[in-house]
Amino acid sequence: MDYSHNMIRKFRERGLKITPQRLAIFNLLDGNTGHPTAEEIYSGLKKDFPNLSFTTVYNILKSIKEAGGIQELLIERERAHYDPDVSLHHHIICTRCGKLRDIFYTNTSEMRLPDDILKEFSVTGHQIHFYGVCRACSENEEEEEGKTAVPREGANAN
Amino acid sequence: MDYSHNMIRKFRERGLKITPQRLAIFNLLDGNTGHPTAEEIYSGLKKDFPNLSFTTVYNILKSIKEAGGIQELLIERERAHYDPDVSLHHHIICTRCGKLRDIFYTNTSEMRLPDDILKEFSVTGHQIHFYGVCRACSENEEEEEGKTAVPREGANAN
DNA sequence: AACTAAATTGCAGTTATTACAATTAAAGAA
DNA sequence: TTCTTTAATTGTAATAACTGCAATTTAGTT
Numbered sequence: 001m002d003y004s005h006n007m008i009r010k011f012r013e014r015g016l017k018i019t020p021q022r023l024a025i026f027n028l029l030d031g032n033t034g035h036p037t038a039e040e041i042y043s044g045l046k047k048d049f050p051n052l053s054f055t056t057v058y059n060i061l062k063s064i065k066e067a068g069g070i071q072e073l074l075i076e077r078e079r080a081h082y083d084p085d086v087s088l089h090h091h092i093i094c095t096r097c098g099k100l101r102d103i104f105y106t107n108t109s110e111m112r113l114p115d116d117i118l119k120e121f122s123v124t125g126h127q128i129h130f131y132g133v134c135r136a137c138s139e140n141e142e143e144e145e146g147k148t149a150v151p152r153e154g155a156n157a158n
Numbered sequence: 159m160d161y162s163h164n165m166i167r168k169f170r171e172r173g174l175k176i177t178p179q180r181l182a183i184f185n186l187l188d189g190n191t192g193h194p195t196a197e198e199i200y201s202g203l204k205k206d207f208p209n210l211s212f213t214t215v216y217n218i219l220k221s222i223k224e225a226g227g228i229q230e231l232l233i234e235r236e237r238a239h240y241d242p243d244v245s246l247h248h249h250i251i252c253t254r255c256g257k258l259r260d261i262f263y264t265n266t267s268e269m270r271l272p273d274d275i276l277k278e279f280s281v282t283g284h285q286i287h288f289y290g291v292c293r294a295c296s297e298n299e300e301e302e303e304g305k306t307a308v309p310r311e312g313a314n315a316n
Numbered sequence: 317a318a319c320t321a322a323a324t325t326g327c328a329g330t331t332a333t334t335a336c337a338a339t340t341a342a343a344g345a346a
Numbered sequence: 347t348t349c350t351t352t353a354a355t356t357g358t359a360a361t362a363a364c365t366g367c368a369a370t371t372t373a374g375t376t
Contacts, residue, residue, distance in 0.1 A: 017342050019354065038332080053356045058333065060354095074232050074287075077364080079332060092271075092279055103275055113250075113288070117261055121250055121290035128286050129232075130271070132279035175373050177323065196363080211325045216364065218323095235333080237363060 003030035003069075003084060010067040021049060025060050029070065029084040035091070035100045037079045075100065075129045092130035096137035103130065161188040161227075161242060168225040179207060183218050187228065187242040193249070193258045195237045233258065233287045250288035254295035261288065 004026040008018055016022075024045050028036070036044070042057045061082060064070045073081040075093050081100060083091075090103040105128075113123065162184040166176055174180075182203050186194070194202070200215045219240060222228045231239040233251050239258060241249075248261040263286075271281065291299075 015353095017353065019342070021355075051356065053358095054332090055334080055336095055357080056355055072235075074235055077230075077232060077238060080235060092275060092281070094279065095282070101275065101278070103271060105272070113261060114263070117250060117259065117288075119293075120259070121252065121288075121292050122296060123250070123288055123290040124253070125290075126286065126288040128284065130275075130279075130281055130284040132281040132283075134279050135277075138280060173322095175322065177373070179324075209325065211327095212363095213326080213365080213367095214324055 007064065007067065007069050010069060011063070014067060016063060016067075021045070021052065021056055022060055022063075024048060025057070025064070029064075029082070032084055033102060035073060035081040035083050037081055039079070041082070071125075071127070073100075073127065073129075075127075090128040090130065092132055094134035094137055095131050096133055099134050099136075165222065165225065165227050168227060169221070172225060174221060174225075179203070179210065179214055180218055180221075182206060183215070183222070187222075187240070190242055191260060193231060193239040193241050195239055197237070199240070229283075229285070231258075231285065231287075233285075248286040248288065250290055252292035252295055253289050254291055254299075257292050257294075261286075 004023065007026045008023075011018060011022065025041060028041060028044050034040075038054070038057050038061060041061070042052065042054055045052050045057070061070065061072075065072055068086060069084065071083045071086050073083055073091060075081065075091055076098060085102070090105050091100060092103055093100045111126070162181065165184045166181075169176060169180065183199060186199060186202050192198075196212070196215050196219060199219070200210065200212055203210050203215070219228065219230075223230055226244060227242065229241045229244050231241055231249060233239065233249055234256060243260070248263050249258060250261055251258045269284070
């Protein structure tokens with residue numbers, strides 16, 4: 001609720017109109033810790049907006065991002081994930097199944113960058129991404145290995 | 159040179175064959191701090207291998223990655239960049255022009271993750287990406303603004 | 317030189333995202 | 347409330363990075 005009100009205010013400040021589609025996306029994002037993709041947001045609204053266009057979803061996400069209302073997480077090649085929590089935290093993804101979790105990490109040392117970088121860039125943000133394999137996937141893998149013949153050496157993918 | 163020899167050894171260990179295309183990619187990557195994309199690697203080899211296929215480039219990059227010879231940098235939506243330096247360092251990218259630089263950052267505190275994460279995931283790696291605007295791009299932008307009429311309020315994109 | 321598994325090629329397919337022109341609708345003014 | 351303006355939404359086509367697969371070639375061994 002707070003999130004939506006905030007976004008409405010921010011959109012108004014920027015001279016952007018409040019449309020039903022925008023409201024619906026604000027509400028969908030409000031408190032959402034599921035790191036939805038554009039596709040998931042599109043599907044989530046499709047019931048209420050049968051004519052909803054993907055272009056609209058992408059446009060709205062772009063506007064929200066520009067207003068500082070979401071982080072676009074570039075953590076896997078295939079697609080972007082969106083996180084309405086723009087406070088300092090990190091993420092971990094399972095490289096097998098794509099499971100994505102927040103990491104609330106307090107011990108953040110100051111991230112003072114080298115002077116030559118600071119001279120060349122004005123820094124606007126950063127992201128810290130961890131990669132790993134989740135419990136479920138590593139257990140599945142063991143099963144698979146148990147069932148199949150001994151794999152050829154050097155033939156293991158990923 | 160060292161890099162190529164290392165990769166040859168690693169490929170042999172894994173039972174992978176040493177082909178001219180693979181050698182050429184090893185050599186192209188050796189000491190390369192330009193964070194090339196698959197396309198750039200493809201173009202770089204095209205002269206010497208007129209029949210080179212994109213599939214081959216992707217396949218080889220995948221093998222090198224599995225052998226621990228490159229980092230795949232997922233720092234921008236459009237494409238992956240490849241970095242043969244797999245030692246601990248970070249990256250910064252200009253969100254306007256895509257200029258990509260290494261950050262050799264010593265002050266890395268230990269990155270001790272919360273226990274619930276460690277219980278759920280076996281962590282294999284992490285990446286730290288900074289975003290910003292480079293000098294050249296912010297100077298260009300000033301020029302642009304100077305040339306154009308006063309922008310309508312709230313109408314500024316990006 | 318012959319053999320065999322693996323690598324490369326060529327090309328078609330997939331999928332996330334973007335571009336653009338036409339239509340619709342929000343929000344301020346009358 | 348209606349009118350008007352300007353932005354937002356829609357639909358569809360295009361882009362671009364990457365993947366899948368069958369056919370051909372080749373590295374590395376015998």
